[in-house]
Amino acid sequence: MQAPVHRFSDLFAQLGLAHDAASIETFLLSHSPLPQAMRLEDAPCWNPAQAALLREELRADADWAELVDQLNAALR
Structure with missing residues (x-):
């Protein structure tokens, strides 16, 4: 079984943020x-639910973890 393929914009949608290229x-x-x-999940730009999602995805090394890592790098 293949892992789902998510795009960077999909992570923004998952976080409840605008996810078009200009908004990202x-x-x-x-x-x-x-x-x-x-830590990425401690950044002041997240609400508690967003921070929890980021924390959980990284902790579980879920299929979103790679995109969360990309987001982390993009914000550095």
Whole structure:
């Protein structure tokens, strides 16, 4: 069985954020750079549900984890 294929924009949709290319670019520019010592899920730009989703996906090494890692890198 193949793992689902998710796009970067799908992660933004999963987080309840606008997920068109322009909105993603605006979000990244508005919230970066995050301090290197700050964990992604602790960034002030997330509401509690978004932070919990990011934390859980990374903890479970779920199929979204790779995209969460990409988001982390994009915000640095």
